[in-house]
Amino acid sequence: xxxxxxTLKVRFAEIGSQGEEENPLIIARFFNPCGPQTWYATxxxxxTRICFGYVTGMxxxxxxxxxxxxxxxxxxxxxxxxxxxxxxxxxxxxDLNE
Numbered sequence: 787x788x789x790x791x792x793t794l795k796v797r798f799a800e801i802g803s804q805g806e807e808e809n810p811l812i813i814a815r816f817f818n819p820c821g822p823q824t825w826y827a828t829x830x831x832x833x834t835r836i837c838f839g840y841v842t843g844m845x846x847x848x849x850x851x852x853x854x855x856x857x858x859x860x861x862x863x864x865x866x867x868x869x870x871x872x873x874x875x876x877x878x879x880x881d882l883n884e
Contacts, residue, residue: 789816789854795832804828812877814827819869823841825841827852838851
């Protein structure tokens with residue numbers, strides 16, 4: 787699955803940096819279909835293909851950077867790959883767990 791679409795690239799560019807935002811907008815969600823890992827992207831750099839966002843399911847939850855290229859190359863059991871949540875609607879971070 788292509789994780790970063792042209793539509794998402796445009797949306798990330800529209801929003802820009804959210805580094806000073808206390809309650810950033812989560813624009814995209816990527817997930818492991820056979821595990822607990824989820825990547826919530828708030829920013830994207832098209833030159834490096836690096837996202838910044840909130841990552842859960844890896845021992846402890848944290849804010850940080852993650853590579854779209856790395857996510858696309860991960861090989862999971864049963865031939866599965868990391869997926870983009872096609873039905874995800876943008877949400878503020880503070881509203882994520884509601």
